[in-house]
Amino acid sequence: MKFLRHLFVWSVLLGLGCAGASLTLAAEPAKPMEAAKDLVLKGDAKCTGCHDESDEAKPTMLELHPSVLAIGKTPHGVRGDSRTPTCTDCHGDSDKHRTFRGSGDQPKTDRVFGKNTETPALERNQACLACHKGGERTHWEASQHANQDVACTSCHQVHTQNDKVRDKRTQPEVCFTCHKEQRVDSRKMSHHPILEGKVVCSDCHNSHGSAAPKLLKKNTLNETCFTCHAEKRGPFLWEHQPATEDCSNCHTSHGSNISPLLKSRAPFMCQECHDGPHASKSPVAGNAAGSQGGLTAVPSETVTGRACMNCHNMVHGSNSPAGAILTR
């Protein structure tokens, strides 16, 4: 008994050591595995089933590119949808890659989407745009990203369940790969909650192309801002013309040292447009810091704190009949 027990244990160990081993038996052959099944769509097996079992030198697709199969987790892997592409729909027929049996470097697929690819961006994009037509991509041709040879796969990951650029928490880091100034801006004292994943790049921008400046989603900058800040839309009885025309005359949307997202601060900001009425003519310096800044006279509310906006608070426009100079 003891001998059989030992034999059993060693047999189990040896069997495990040859995981997936085929057996040489004088008796019945190994039970056939499940019938060939394409992963993921019919016909994909010629790609995912790379290398037949006699070719021991090269690893299988599972071992080499396990992430390839992850496409099955995504909308691109839904077999029941007649629109779902096969491997070759995107990567090309790739006959040379598929039929290669030599010993040197295997030719690449017709379209390569990875890093250091030699496939031009235009050609890579054609694979995507063949299906993803219209809608947000209507203005793709000659858009800023298209002109810079940005490919769809520069931002999108297809062979993964979670495409980083489509998740608000991880989208900014994808955009910051190229947009470095915005990476700095998003960390400034006053900022939209970009890094917090609440207001992200695609909330204002359509990276696939747009008729607006800076790839904004709506026709104009102001229209884009009013999507979330409709309280600024008016129209107001008393309009502040530079604000009505363009929010970016005063604001910088990605981040600023000066709250709330201002390019400059009152009274200096106001003095960039006003030099005459009330206190706008007066030079301001250390007196803006009041007594704590060394001023020995009584500080003035026209220069300290909110400065002009201590009274002229309705800088986006006023709907008060008595608010012509934006104080009500």
Added chain:
Amino acid sequence: MGYGGIDMKTCSEKKRFGVLALAVSGALAQMSAHAEDLDVKALTTPTNFVELGAANVSQTSAKFGEYNGLNKDAVYGIGNFSVQGGGAHDGSDGTRQWQVKGRDIGLTSREFGATIGDQGQWNLGIGYDELQHNLTNTYQTPQQGSMGGNNFTLPANFGAINSATGQPSARTLNANQLGAFHTEEVSTTRKNTSFNAGYIFNPQWSTKFEYNHLDQSGAKLIGTGAQGGINLTGGSSGRGEANNILMNPTNYTTDTYNLAFNWVGDKGSLTASYFASVFRDANNSLNWQNNLETGASACVGVNCFQNNSMSTAPSNTFQQLNLIGNYAFSSSTKLSGGLSYGRNTQDASYGPTTIGQPNGTTANSMQAGGLPQSSLDGSVVTTHADLKLTNQTTKDLVLSAGFKYNERDNQTSSNTYKYYNLGGLAAGQAYTAVNTPYSNRKTQYDLAADYRLAKGQNLRLAYEYDDIKRWCDHNAVAGAECVASPSSRENKLGLTYRLKAGDSVSLTTGYTYSKLDGDFNNTYLSPIGNSPQAGINGKDVPGFVAYPYASRTQDIFKAGVTWQATEQLDLGLTGRYSHDKYDATLGVQNGKTTSINLDATYTYSENGSVSAYASWQNSDRNMQNQGSNTATQNWTDKLSQDDQAFGLSAKQGGLMGGKLELMGDVSYSFGKSGYSTQVPYTSGATLCSLSTQLTCGSTPDVKSTLTSLKLTGTYSIDKKSKVALIYLYQKLNSNDYYYNGYQYGYTPNRVMPSNEQAPNYNVNVIAVTYTYIF
């Protein structure tokens, strides 16, 4: 024979076994094949997870928790999940899929979502997203009234404050008054509920509907100026322009609708959509009391106060019809374009203009007969058109031409309003104003050529012309010009060179020059019409031009290079420089911005990588203004800004037999802004540098330094579960002179202190989570 096209690995040696071993091995082989089947299923079936945990935050700080919900010294629950199912990914031919997900369940930044649909046919989705923007937890006020309300009163026994020059002011509050101040944690909260649905009729036609309901509550701080000249019982009168910093309610709802019909064909696509945004403000006024007076008073109780009112954001509606589409005439010639027509209306009732006072009198902010109508009946029509044609003219040349048109036509009527300024109710503060509804039109033409010089080398030349027109269609002051710059034109020329040198180096460099010519009409009346504040050039000194309307030239240089130095090491360097020069005798003269960014990523192993970045930004703006009507009394001001950001992150997985992954993230960012004013003249006998003046020299710098360290360790207990330990340290140091004038004892005479403080914090967060994956 493999299955699923995946071949089985073979051992190099054939093993001979005894009968028992053979049976075991046969069973093991079956198990192994089954295991690989499971591996494949794991790779192709979506992963679900539920994550639960807790986080402890060491310090209360509105700034640290500004957007992330961690604003209190407390323990928070962590909850995140994503569960999906349906037959779409189970290897069958099903298309049904559903998903429910949630994030930050225990925090005020929580979000939920659920979707269901048959891919390729229909889909439904609902969502909820919450965001509490914590503004400050240091604000103090004596005003009574809850945050989010629009009525604020002073305690009955608060008493008056004589803020006349030279007399005690808000800086010297008595014990009773100081005792009335209380701290309010000011925040504004957005709760967004959404619904969307889509249906695909056939491969060409589909429709999509989206609805959003945004509910806002809370408040933001606003400066307020009180009406002057209101007699108070016991002598004196209310101080004009006296400031109280109040919590302005953000009691808003915004309902947004978007319905789109899409057509897609072999050569083109078309989308027709209707968009509507309905904004409602629950309040039309903000009301408060002021107790700052012009002199000594024998007032008692509420008779020491004056009641004030100002407007809030008016409810309004925007509706828009849109049509966008594209068409490929051939593989080389494509056209895209769009049309929009929108209408923005606003007819909210004006807020109260007759304000009852505590002493039984009324104060009218309008003069007798000065109110022409009780609401604006405002209407703005927006139109948009765009067209872009691209053509691959030769193998190496792509040409494009584009046109854009945007018009904002304000069709609101113009009327005369006679009101009293904040200064008082006497004739000297009686102003007449005319509203001048503002319109503008922007037209843009662009041409570009993209030429391939050689393989991997491209040159792009682009030209753009912009034309802006500004006007007021309606002006009760007939014939008066109401805009400073009725028109401007900008020409822009840009050249960009791109090089891809082999597999490892990419270079982009470009230069853009633009020249804007603005027409300036210095006889324009500022929109306040013919009030005493109006005059030529909007009563700005002659020669002054507001910078958005000034002629200017602009140069922009950009360059960037990425280099894959080795298989493991990637480097990147980018830079940008821009310089603006304005053609204005007075006003902004010039500005420049420089930025440099350096990135490096080193992937030293399959499971480990380190990346770092460093960024510098520097900008300045110079302006020259006039201190009086004398041309010799010009002063200058310079705004300088410096920002730096550094980051280092590392990731190491595969530890402890593949079960442990460690991540670390360190970042440092620094921001500094400051103003420097030069006054080369003496005003009267007063030197600007005297401590009683300080109207020249530098302001203290506005500085902030943010240091952050995050360490995460994730341990996989098994394939289905893992635990994570997270430590976050964040420190913010900030200095800002902005807050000086609101401190007790340091306010101007006419300002009630609010104790607002520059945010500083030193926060430690420890979190533990457990994740179940299935």
